[in-house]
Amino acid sequence: MTEIPLEGSGKRARFFPASGADESVSMMLELMSEVWTMRERIYALEQVAAESGLPLTEGIEAWRPSADQAEYLDQQRKTFIKSVLRSLEANHVPGLHLRRSLEAAAEADELGDLITDVASAA
């Protein structure tokens, strides 16, 4: 069983003339997604704790991670950063499941004239 890929192949579309602007939008949206996910979880946490009569807030302030817990947080933090900065990951390279870019296919005239029009406009 091989890994199911998260990323499509080929060049990503670009919308902004300024270098780096497209990546900034990706980062912002990934951050929005993660911030929302966290807010939803914290809300659930507070509700469950309150319903269970747990003095959660005081407990969190007093808590210190063990070595294993610290290692877990380190790993999670690295994954988090990699995800937020995914548009700067150099993973759009030829590989097992590479699809040729529309431009390359159009130049080779392998998918027909139909996509030439599309590729030149995009």
Add this chain to the structure above:
Amino acid sequence: MINQLNHDLRVAPTKDERARQEFVGALRSHVLGNMATHMRKHYHDRYAAKAEAKTGRDVHDAMQADAYFRYYSSIRYNAQEMVHRSIVPPIARVHGNINEAAAAISAETSSFAALDPELEIPRSVTDIDVHLTPGSYHTEYAENDVAAGARYDNSINVFAFNQMGKDTDDIGHTMSNYLRLTYPDFKPERILDCGCTVGHNTLPWKQTFPDAMVTGIDVSAPMMRYAAARAGSTGIDVNFAQMNATALDFPDNHFDVVFSSMFLHELPVKDIRAYLAEAFRVLRPGGVLLTMELPPNSNLGPYEQFYLDWDCYYNNEPFYKPFRDQDPSQLCGNAGFPADAFFEFQAPRYTYMSEAEFVKQLNEGASYDDHTGTLTDGLRWYGFGSWKNKE
């Protein structure tokens, strides 16, 4: 909240995975709702007067350097990627279990998928990550794999933020019931759904016409395995076959209905022509071709053309605009259907209202506007088709 799938192949995301999916669905709703509304107004306020646009391409040219269009496009493009990013992790976590569950369900129920390991997958599928889907529709990651089907099935409600029906099957219900209610004397015995992916819009045909034998086909083996297990899980008796719609392995004059939905716009025009010729061949005299699709550009104003064609330029769907630039009545005529048998229509969503309201809105008719084929409240699906003359 995003609707969860209602069958045994449902993948249960963790709390955080589900929150990410909810976020992406909400983000897409925001882009295709709020931002699309603002962008339309923005165009009409700033560009419409001087652009003198006659076509969607003219509007695209006028808007391409506009900051609002750049943000709309960039966020929408990212949201599409994030649909896949939010769907894959929970599936990857239980990948082996889904494959085993699908095989077990298929072994226990009468629904089956007839696979063709020799089938050549068309390059319109293999060379393009359609819809920015990593691995496209056909890639297999394990023996007897269903991952591509699971990914597609689980992505629909996130992608469409619940606008395609509670069980993602509104198109199938709307189109089959359109046929039942518009032609009450027509009693189909054999129905074919082409390019059906996971069969979500195939099953409604069996529900609408319980006495008919319903078959779904697709070129993707993982989709067909998944579709059969999905159908088996819901107890709806439909069979599937791995087959290319441009070369159907069925005899002449076999089917009463040949249906497809959201299929033609993924095909090169030469394949659309080949498919329609095959549909004509396998339809019995008196049978009907029924096609649910995005509306042709000739039915729309310049801005609506531009708005729908976005997917062609930025969503890895290169055949989307070439299809929408075709005249459906000519396509049907070239395939052999009589010129006077062509029909086209818009239908409201059957599963979102009572049948009486559905019929009322059908009878009232509607003009082509920003509710035609767009994921928004009050959307209407576009359909066209033709009857094969009785001999």
